[in-house]
Amino acid sequence: MPKTVNISVNHVTRVEGHGNIRLRASDGKIEKVEWQVPEAPRFFEAMVRGRSFEDIQTIVSRICGICSVTHSMAAIKGIENAMDIEVSEQTDKLRILCHYGEQIESHILHVGYLVAPDLLGQNSVIPLVESHPDVVKTIIRLHRVGNSCMELIGGRMTHPVTLKPGGFTAIPSSEKLLELKTSMEKAIPDLKTIAEVIRSLADKLPDFERETEYIALTNPDYYTFYHGDIASTDTDEKVPVREFERVVNEYVLPQSTAKWCKWHRDSYAVGALARFNLNAEQLLPMAADTAKQFGLKKHTCNPYLNNLAQVVECVQVLEHGLQLIDELLTKGLKNEPVKIEPKAGEGVGCVEAPRGILFHRYAFDKKGFCTKANICIPTGQNHGNIQKDFEAFAPKIIDRDQDEIRLLLEMLVRSYDPCISCSTHLLNVEFV
Amino acid sequence: MPKLKVAVFDFACCEGCQLQIYNLEEEILDLLQLIKPVEWREAMSDKSDNYDVAIIEGSITRVEDEQRLKIIRENAKTVIALGACATIGGINKIKNNFKMQDVKEYVYGKDAKMPHLNTYPTKAVNEVVKVDYMVHGCPINIKEFSYIVRSLAIGKEPKIPNYPVCVECKMKENVCRFEYGEICLGPITRAGCDAKCPSSGMWCFGCRGLVDDPNVNAAKDVMAEYGKTIDDLRGKMLLFSSKQEF
Numbered sequence: 119m120p121k122t123v124n125i126s127v128n129h130v131t132r133v134e135g136h137g138n139i140r141l142r143a144s145d146g147k148i149e150k151v152e153w154q155v156p157e158a159p160r161f162f163e164a165m166v167r168g169r170s171f172e173d174i175q176t177i178v179s180r181i182c183g184i185c186s187v188t189h190s191m192a193a194i195k196g197i198e199n200a201m202d203i204e205v206s207e208q209t210d211k212l213r214i215l216c217h218y219g220e221q222i223e224s225h226i227l228h229v230g231y232l233v234a235p236d237l238l239g240q241n242s243v244i245p246l247v248e249s250h251p252d253v254v255k256t257i258i259r260l261h262r263v264g265n266s267c268m269e270l271i272g273g274r275m276t277h278p279v280t281l282k283p284g285g286f287t288a289i290p291s292s293e294k295l296l297e298l299k300t301s302m303e304k305a306i307p308d309l310k311t312i313a314e315v316i317r318s319l320a321d322k323l324p325d326f327e328r329e330t331e332y333i334a335l336t337n338p339d340y341y342t343f344y345h346g347d348i349a350s351t352d353t354d355e356k357v358p359v360r361e362f363e364r365v366v367n368e369y370v371l372p373q374s375t376a377k378w379c380k381w382h383r384d385s386y387a388v389g390a391l392a393r394f395n396l397n398a399e400q401l402l403p404m405a406a407d408t409a410k411q412f413g414l415k416k417h418t419c420n421p422y423l424n425n426l427a428q429v430v431e432c433v434q435v436l437e438h439g440l441q442l443i444d445e446l447l448t449k450g451l452k453n454e455p456v457k458i459e460p461k462a463g464e465g466v467g468c469v470e471a472p473r474g475i476l477f478h479r480y481a482f483d484k485k486g487f488c489t490k491a492n493i494c495i496p497t498g499q500n501h502g503n504i505q506k507d508f509e510a511f512a513p514k515i516i517d518r519d520q521d522e523i524r525l526l527l528e529m530l531v532r533s534y535d536p537c538i539s540c541s542t543h544l545l546n547v548e549f550v
Numbered sequence: 551m552p553k554l555k556v557a558v559f560d561f562a563c564c565e566g567c568q569l570q571i572y573n574l575e576e577e578i579l580d581l582l583q584l585i586k587p588v589e590w591r592e593a594m595s596d597k598s599d600n601y602d603v604a605i606i607e608g609s610i611t612r613v614e615d616e617q618r619l620k621i622i623r624e625n626a627k628t629v630i631a632l633g634a635c636a637t638i639g640g641i642n643k644i645k646n647n648f649k650m651q652d653v654k655e656y657v658y659g660k661d662a663k664m665p666h667l668n669t670y671p672t673k674a675v676n677e678v679v680k681v682d683y684m685v686h687g688c689p690i691n692i693k694e695f696s697y698i699v700r701s702l703a704i705g706k707e708p709k710i711p712n713y714p715v716c717v718e719c720k721m722k723e724n725v726c727r728f729e730y731g732e733i734c735l736g737p738i739t740r741a742g743c744d745a746k747c748p749s750s751g752m753w754c755f756g757c758r759g760l761v762d763d764p765n766v767n768a769a770k771d772v773m774a775e776y777g778k779t780i781d782d783l784r785g786k787m788l789l790f791s792s793k794q795e796f
Contacts, residue, residue, distance in 0.1 A: 131595040134565050158562040158611050159667055164653035165644040173789060176755060180641040183566020183689065227572060231593065242594035244587065247579060255576075262575045273750030275573055276566045276689045280750050287751030370661035528595075539565055 121145060123516060125524050130531050132232040132242070134184055135497075135538025139508075139527050143516050151512045153505045153531070155374035157538050163491040171197050171283060171460055171486040178478070178493065179277045182540035184227070186277045187220040187268055188471040189540075191344075192478040197283045199360075199465025200482055206454055208446065209285045212271055214344050215442045216278070217469065218435035219267025221343065222305075223275075224472035225390070225428040226264060228535045229316065230257035233425050236529050237319040253315055256308050260432070263305045267439070270298055284456035292451055299443045302436055306404075309436060313408050313429050320412065323422040323533075324526055328510045330419050330503065331383050332392035333365065335470050341393070341400040341434055343470040349396050351417075352382040359468035362477040366494050376538070378502040379494070385502030388474025389534060390427035391418060405434035421507055422533045428472075460486025471496050473535045497536045504531060554703045557589040557601040558632075559622055561608030561615050562642055562672070567633030567685075568592050568607055570692045577696060584703035599625050603702060607632040609642040610678050611669040623679040628702065631675040632695070634688035638759040640790055641688070642672040647788070683708065688757035688790065691743050711742040712762050715754050719745035727753040728776045733786050737772050738764040757790045 125141040138154040162181055166174055174197060175190040182189055191213060198205065205213075231243045234253075240246060247254050265275045270290050272278025280287045290298075336356065337346035347356040348365050357365055368377040380386065394409070398416045401409060409415075412426045464481040474496025481490040507530055515523050558568060572593075574581065588598035604626035610616050623629055634640030645653055650670065654662040661667070675681050683702075685695050694710075701708035715736040719726075722745050727734035735756035736748060747754050766780070773779055 129591055131591045132593060134592060136560075156666070158615060159654075159657065159669060160562055160611075160642060161645050161653040161657050161669075164648060164656040165641070167656075169788075176789060177641060177644070180564050180566070180688065183564040183569045186564070186566060227569075231572065235595075241596050242587075242590075244582065244594065247582065254579075258575050258578075261572065265573055265575075273752070274689075274746055276569060279747045279752040370658060370664065372664060372666065375667060539560075539563065 123520050123523060125520065125527070127524060127528065130528055132235070133532055133536050133538065134182075135536065135540070137531060137536065137538050139524070139531070141512060141523065141527065143512070146516055148512050148516060151508045152373055153501065153508055155376045155501060155538055157375055159375045160539075163493055166480075166488050166491045169488050171201070171458075171482055171488065174480065174488060175281060175283075181493070181495070182537055183276055184224050184537060185220065185471040185473070185476070185540065187217055187272055187281075188469050188476055189478075190278050190281045191217060192467040192469045192476050193480070194281055194283050195467030195469065196465045196478040196480045197467070197482070199467060200463035200480055201283070201458065201461050201465070201486075202463070203284050203458060205285055208289075208449070208451065208454065211442050211446055212286065212289060213281070215439055215446075216268055216271035216281070217343060218439045219264045219271070221264070221435045221472050222432050223261055223264030223268065224535075225432050226257060226260045226312075228472075229425055229428050230261065230312065233532055234319075236525070236532070237316075237322045253312070256311050260305055260308050260312065263301050266301060267298055270294055282456065284458050285454050286456075289451055289453065292447055295443055295447060295451070299440060302440055302443070305436060309429075309432055313411065313433070316426065316429055317412055320426060323420075323425065324529070325420070326422065326507075326511050326514070327419045328421075328507060330421075331381060331386040332395045333381065333386050333388050333499070334393040334396045334475055335468065336396050341397050341402070341438075343393075343435075348468075348475070350381060350386070351395055359477065360466045362466060362468065362479075362494065366477070366499060368494065368498070374501060376495070376498045376501055379499040380502055385506045386499065387421065387503040387534075388496045388499045389424055390431050390472070391421070391424040392474060393470060394418070394427040394430060401430065401434055402437040404437050405430050408433045421503075421530060424533050424535065428535070460484070464490070471537075473497060473537050474499060495537070495540045497534070497538055497540055500534045500536065504534060504536075551704075553584060553586040554603055555588050555598075555601045556585045556603045556605065556699070557598065557622075557626070558587070558592070558605045558607065559589075560591065561606070561619070561636075562611045563608030563633065563635040565592060565607065566689045567635075570689050570695065574692050574696060581696060581699060584700060601626055603628045603630060605630045605632050606636050606675050609635040609639050610673045610675065611642065611671075613670070616678050619675065619678055628682045629675070629679065630683045630685060630698065631681045632685050633690050634686065634757045634759070634790060636675045637684040637686050638791060639672045639674040640757065644788065646671040684710070686710070686740060686758035687743055694742055711740060713741050714761055714764075715739045715741045715743065715745055715748070715758075717741055718743070719748045722749050724748050728772065733778060733782050735783065735786055735791075737769045738783070753786075755789045756787055759791065
């Protein structure tokens with residue numbers, strides 16, 4: 119057993135953004151264990167002030183490359199909420215479908231490119247190209263299905279251009295939507311293959327549980343990423359998204375340029391596992407079956423199993439996405455020109471990003487120029503929980519080899535699928 | 551032929567341009583025949599100071615980042631700026647239209663005094679170190695990225711378009727955005743994006759930066775034809791091209 123352990127990881131790899139791990143222990147006693155966020159702050163809420171409501175989604179989409187569709191949609195929903203804009207059923211369905219593309223792309227990227235190397239004892243996906251070529255090619259095919267869905271509906275894969283308050287600048291043709299349907303149908307066996315690969319490696323995920331509060335959107339009618347109220351595993355209360363500030367309770371710490379959050383406990387978690395823990399009984403049959411094969415049940419408090427919940431959600435959105443396409447095609451797609459008369463108001467938009475619940479709040483003057491903004495990012499909400507997991511897990515593994523401890527802590531960070539660059543521009547403005 | 555050793559580094563940005571490298575899908579496997587990634591934090595745990603090409607994503611906004619970038623420049627034979635944050639400062643430069651104290655206090659409130667929250671006005675990479683090649687756009691065009699990297703790997707000079715987006719937009723037979731009463735930056739913005747935005751019903755917001763020598767007179771004519779002025783055009787440049795002059 120080592121007498122002293124000293125771990126200092128600068129810029130944890132295979133995550134989006136910059137985070138550091140610090141651990142110091144002697145004679146098996148932890149002296150310091152810390153999750154630090156040194157990402158350069160980018161001040162988006164300050165930058166959107168004075169911009170027209172028509173430009174907001176173009177700016178805030180750039181908060182995050184990997185959840186740009188989610189950010190665009192949260193902004194658009196916030197604007198629509200502020201200006202009492204109703205959208206058509208077709209717009210609603212196309213948006214949800216486009217967002218499903220991002221869920222697939224992001225979850226597959228995370229599980230396939232970033233986490234799988236840990237489970238196979240490699241530093242990156244690159245050696246897997248040689249050792250597991252079929253698995254890598256299957257991951258690539260699935261990744262592309264998510265991307266083509268976003269590209270078809272959003273105009274391109276990252277930073278969508280067609281999404282705007284009230285509707286779309288352009289919509290896909292029925293032929294193109296039918297092509298997407300075919301590629302999504304073909305993705306089902308690929309996804310089953312990947313689920314089986316992950317299941318066979320799931321014993322490599324550490325066995326660590328800590329009682330945790332999970333927070334996600336919930337909807338009485340279906341497994342939701344888009345419409346609903348805020349729910350917690352600690353309470354039966356459902357909070358309307360317009361009141362999100364009383365859930366997130368942000369605060370600033372010297373170890374982080376991102377703000378941290380807490381509600382009923384010292385910290386809470388958001389993301390695929392949170393959504394699963396709150397809404398699992400609403401999964402469609404294939405997704406529910408995948409969860410069953412993983413042995414994944416509600417009330418799971420092992421953060422590493424978030425990776426399994428992500429695979430379950432890929433099946434869920436593929437399954438529901440196919441239903442949405444059928445509904446859209448049956449009804450027939452039609453152009454719906456949008457003309458918005460701006461008006462003064464304040465509104466909130468909330469969408470579940472792949473890595474957890476995202477809130478945008480905006481206020482506009484009567485000409486539609488932004489006067490206030492507040493954005494609360496999922497990874498910001500997870501930072502405190504990563505710290506609390508570190509504090510609980512480090513003492514349990516402190517007698518292991520230093521490199522193994524480092525790897526287990528890095529894997530813990532990765533399991534949250536953090537998007538650290540996104541999390542680093544939260545805000546303190548008081549809205550009345 | 552030895553493989554080109556490539557490292558990818560990121561600064562202040564959304565990391566969406568790195569994401570485009572994954573979005574090459576199967577083509578990544580072909581690229582790996584020509585290049586050997588030696589450090590790429592978002593994808594690999596390996597680290598190395600021994601690389602031929604450094605790909606830099608993001609803007610520079612802090613003293614410590616500037617120092618890190620200078621070390622990377624010393625290590626690399628060739629530096630590529632990846633995406634609008636790196637090539638022109640992009641969205642991050644909207645910040646430069648405000649006072650730094652104001653943006654910090656707006657975002658962090660009473661905690662703004664904490665020293666780790668300090669940043670300076672956004673700089674593009676070539677405002678700090680010499681840049682050899684630029685992959686423009688927000689996000690980058692993945693085909694162009696692949697073309698530039700392949701060219702360097704086989705010792706060829708890549709050619710980047712130096713004509714406006716209107717050229718590509720016309721080839722796509724799009725109806726001009728000005729016809730819809732919108733103001734579009736196509737006439738002064740560097741092509742190479744395949745006019746993706748106007749083809750999806752959105753005006754060009756200039757994410758690839760200005761062409762080297764924008765034809766201001768032609769732009770004036772276009773604006774006059776639609777009853778608009780060069781100042782209207784400048785107003786739209788605040789999104790991606792804050793502080794770019796023409």
